[in-house]
Amino acid sequence: MKIYDLPDSQGHFGPYGGVFVAETLIAALEDLRVQYERYRNDADFLAEFAYELKHYVGRPSPIYHAKRWSEHLGGAQILLKREDLNHTGAHKINNAIGQALLARRMGKSRIIAETGAGQHGVASATVAARYGMQCVVYMGSTDVQRQAANVYRMKLLGATVVPVESGSRTLKDALNEAMRDWVTNVEDTFYIIGTVAGPHPYPMMVRDFQAIIGRESILQMQEEYGRQPDVLIACVGGGSNAIGLFYPYIDSDIRMVGVEAAGLGIESGQHAATLTSGKPGVLHGNRTYLIQDENGQIVETHSISAGLDYPGVGPEHAWLKDSNRAEYVGITDAEALEAFHSLCHYEGIIPALESSHALAYAARLAPTLSRNKLLLVNLSGRGDKDMATVAQASGITF
Amino acid sequence: MSRITTVFDKLRQQKRKALIPFITAGDPEPAMMTSLMHELVKAGADIIELGVPFSDPMADGPSIQRASERALKHHVCLKDVLTMVEDFRKNNQSTPVVLMGYANPIEAMGYETFAARAKECGVDGVLTVDYPPEESAEWVKYLRRHKIDAIFLLSPTTPQARIAHVAQLAQGYVYYVSLKGVTGSLNLDLRDVANKLAQLRSHISIPIGVGFGIRDRTTAKAVAELADAVVVGSRIVEEIEKSAKTEVLSNVYRLVKSLRTAVDEAGPAH
Known part of the structure; x- marks a missing residue:
């Protein structure tokens, strides 16, 4: 190989x-x-x-079995890599x-x-x-x-x-x-x-600095579950938390799914799903997929999550997509918000809106798989920063 | 021989230096571009650098960024810029036009389509800010096939080995960026420029233009004494920005004319 x-x-x-x-x-x-x-x-x-x-960030971040949420969804088990527990609240x-x-x-x-x-x-x-x-x-x-x-x-x-x-x-x-x-x-x-x-x-x-996420996961999965997950899921804006999880697994045949922000829906044009709907080009120092118009101008993107609201994507993800080593899907604002509320409700964890995109895809996938399958989702950040956005989306003003 | 080389040969015989003004295509508005280009020639421009508007002009300072935004408000894109050059060529067959811009509009059009159409419209050279020589092998092939000069940048931080690499690829002239920083920055150190140009000339046989930081007659004259060409961008773009529409042509004419006089006052060094 x-x-x-x-x-x-x-x-x-x-x-x-x-x-x-x-x-x-x-x-x-x-x-x-x-x-x-x-x-x-x-x-x-x-x-x-x-x-x-170890001493400043508080690593290793644990892998947590979201048991109640998994049971509610009725299928594969959802495991969360808790990057939200890091100092400053994200990867x-x-x-x-x-x-x-x-x-x-x-x-x-x-x-x-x-x-x-x-x-x-x-x-x-x-x-x-x-x-x-x-x-x-x-x-x-x-x-x-x-x-x-x-x-x-x-x-x-x-x-x-x-x-x-x-x-x-x-x-x-x-x-x-x-x-x-x-x-x-x-x-x-x-x-x-x-x-x-x-x-x-x-x-x-x-990537190298973020790869600690995947390297820890390999050890923790072996230790706690005696095996590796069946699917890795992470949100992708530029793609650093996703590559951090994926990279140490890249030579395995474990399925890897990157979840992009489909905003108000791909067809609305109001989204940030670069790999799903963009075209290759050159921006910010690298050749990669970009959301652009037919004249090569970069167009404004939309996502409820500011961290995913970017018209490009890391070049390694572009390569992983083209080589079919990873798959990339879109999750809308509404789906992300639903997953956000579910995790609050079933697990007492407030996820970042970015990570909520990965959670939403896990929630879509889990019921289609049997109960003994393991989905490892990178919970890349906590949602405290998103209180105002979520409240606004729910029509609440402080 | 390319139009660019013809111009430099003629200037050399006359013991004069080239003046290269830069404007952004579509600024202040698309309809004015051909008259503005003719006005530049009338005021003494030897070569025109025409900026292709881009949504993310990373290497440009605030003046040229704003020019790019003004042009984009009129939805000026690469194919419109090419049409502007085509229109300009109807009444001018001798003044070289160099497009200066970023890679992505060219990527979107495709190398072959762009190069063929640019040639057809009368474009003489192309400087793509974010195609450094390392990423330019394919790109330069297409330009050469269509006999368009590939213009490259050199900077105060360019090491010897890269100067030699650029020398192999560059045609027409090379553009020495006399300052660190973005376009429109201040504080040009002439002694640094003189030292670096001497170093560049040991590798580079084609003319060397100097730009970034040239804002008035004094610096224009001083740079003309050192280099083969003086490139003035931000200062002209600022003149366009602050002029009423009806006065753009006359104000730009006056400014470029005064720069022309300053460049011609330079002693025939080199």
Whole structure:
């Protein structure tokens, strides 16, 4: 059997990935690539990363059997990988720590980040405080309004939040602005990208830092269930929590399902289901599937979950789709909300709206399978940040 | 010989440097583009760089971002930009036009369709900001097949080995970005530019244009003393932005004319 060994040395996953940036960023990316190659297998670096994940993040995150919900659904057993229990409440912290440790070794004193829902911004602000670094977070002004609580969290942690007024004023525009900052301040600045997109080495590096999710799962499943799950399910915006779960399983034949945001329905045009309905193109430094019009302009996406509201997707997911190693499905806002309420009701767990998309697909799949099948869902974040959105969707104002 | 090479050869004989203004196609409005392009030529432009509007102009500063947004409000897309060049060519067969933009509109059109149509419309060169040489092998093949020059960027941080790589692929001229940062940034260090150009010239035989940070007559003249061509973008785009529609042509003419005079005042170095 061929062992999976992507990306290639230039960051390609088949036709996807690569380094599609202006000349002004090439040297910085090359420096990052060389430094990451140096540290990715360095024993001291890995030991410090492991220590931080254990003592600061609180890993390993448990796998929890959602028994009542599974019984209610009447089919396969749903197991939850509890990334929501991490410090800062989501999987994003795993990667933020990894990149901050690398930034420190590269002698950078300032970190910048882009954020949509604010989870990656909070994670970046957190590690900046933890390591005594300056932090600037770019956030679309629309998202600044939608996620006021997270904006305040970032400020509490000492970060400067810069509202971005260009384009659609969401995550993609925040990413553009962070890139512009990086080009200008490249000597002292490290850009912590929050997902498995962007130019090489980011998709690989973020994957490697998030792969702790899947590696723990393999051990925990063996220990507690004596076997591996039948299906892995995770939501996909840029795709970092999904790749974190999938990657260590990639050489197995376990079914992997990535769940995208179908928003108000694919046919409505108001969605963020990139792999389901997009076309390959070039954006934000890599070739991947994009939601675009026939002229190659990137179009505005919609999802009730700000963290999935992105017109691109990590290039490795594009490759996993084309090679049929993973399948990608869409879940609407309404279905995600239903799963959100179900998990609150049956398990006493408030999931993030992003993760609720993965839960909704699990709820659709479970009843079609027998009771002895195991579905492992990545519960990538907790839903406290989504209170206002969910209340609004239910017609409640505080 | 390509129109771009012809222009540089002629300038060299005259001991003059090229002035390359940049405007965004469709800004301030599509109907005005051909007259604006002719006005640039009248004011002394040797080559015109025409920006292709894109929804996510990552390498551009606020001025050109806003120009791109204004053009997109008029739904100007790549095929419209090509038509603008076709219209311009009806009355001008000699001034080279270089398209400058991002990869995705070209990806959406397809390399072959784009290159064939661009040639037909009279496009002379294409600079795609986010196709660095490493990702350009296929792309450059299509441009060469249709005899369109592939223009590449070089920056203060480009190492020696890459300069040599770019030298192999680049045609027409190379565009040296004189600053770190995005378009429209300030603070040009002329001594840095002079040192870097000397280094570039040991690898690169085609003309070298310098852009980013050239905002007035003084910097235009100083850069003209060092480089083969002076590229001015954000400053012109800002002039378009702040001018009333009826005054765009005359204001841009006046600005470009003054830059032309400054460039021609430069001593014949190199």
